[in-house]
Amino acid sequence: MTDMSVQSPEHEAQFGDYFALLKPRVMTLVVFTAFVGLLVAPVGLHPFVAFCAILFIAVGGGAAGALNMWWDADIDAVMKRTRRRPVPSGRVTSGEALSVGIALSGFSVVMLGLATNWLAAGLLAFTIFFYVAIYSMWLKRATPQNIVIGGAAGAFPPMIGWVAATGSISLESILMFALIFLWTPPHFWALALFMRSDYDDAGVPMLTVTHGRPETRRHILVYTAVLAAFAIWLGVTAASGPVYLVAAIGLNAWFLKGAWNIYQRDEVMAEADNYAVEKAFFKFSLLYLFLHFGALLADAILRAGGII
Template identity: 80%
Template structure:
């Protein structure tokens, strides 16, 4: 049976359906962190080139999302959290998603290279490849380390923004990468604690499925400790500043406290209150990165204005 046959004829694809393929909520984080990475860099891009750079990074991130949805359509159809996505709901064909993903990937990489430098374009190409092929096609279905290693795909945008401005990688860009990379496992494992049945049904070897919730809880706490160290370290570099450092210390103290509470929970207590603590930790983790990168941006603005050194 072809994609055209599978497509629900009662739901002719609209612009919003194609836009949903690009994972706009994820793209928001990609755009914001890439923008911050570019603005905290010691080299200033012309505003027009900076706008173009962020636009093409966003398009590249959306392209990776479309390729992910194309490959994961079978899994998405099973999981409650993703069953209403454009392909499993029958609004867009897998063939269209693949075509859009490939076309946008090529466009974004070439245009970013032309607008800024080919190091940034190459890094964007590698990011798309890593998310679509290394994570989606290999890691996600083969190992409980899927989120740990695969988190690199979402961690590249601030580094790409930095490289777009400077043409090279530095400690600051690596630490911004590490902030997102180390945040990803506790963020998704917290979700997996109260959404385990979805991963069971889809056959995805999330840590909660392969090693159980108790092990997952310990891993969340361990990764949170390492994350906190790298988050504070970033504040001691030229990219950081007083606003970021205070913000990082406060946010990570709270994050560690939440991870410690999760670590000590037993399943009876968690089921009794419908995973209230885990859901609270997950919701806070959604704000965690935006607040960190927002603080970096604030310091950059104050530094430009001469308020801080």
């Protein structure tokens, strides 16, 4: 829960401080995947309506980020990689973060409903609620499955984009959701393997803390194998094409190889090379989703041009 001691700003907050509340790097992925989900849908939207839909989805994602920073200010202040965030660093008060998050949440949901349809707006509202209440307030501090279940929040944007265009949920949108949902655990567990002290210090029950690193390595391999199956399955649906299918096969073969390399290592080996394999896997995982959704985008462009 938010530590009320993180309240007094060291200086007057600037625009950049409030923008940082929205987690702009995370928002980039939200915007891109939502855009691809909307573009590959079989129903086209007017360009202005499509722009508004992506804008409001992005604002909703930023709202969730602000509410997460409000709630997690106490543990963010402890962890090295988060202590410079606006609230724990004192640049923005907890109350300000809460107000920004609530205001942007309401605005984004209502405007998305007016611009597209209320099913898309309802999914956006549920996404914000899930990320803040289910993941941040409950799962993150209660179970080592926090990342597994909580990953659903980041997986909704392409589904919301698809629903904004079509007004319905389909297999293609579910598989795009699954791609991000199943990617999230190995991505974060790889990070946790070489950042374990952060989670220990903050009291967050990450799998590395509760079950140990060998079990975490096994989980990374299992989830990566399941992820590969769903990623390739998406490649044989109407949402994709040959570019995506070839890319998915190659990317997932590489990702599986990386997971297998991690599984085979022990802590003596990992510490000897400063977790080089784990860090390489994590860095590649940052590109993994962008490359998959970029391939979907390429197929959509080719399809629109009548090339495929």
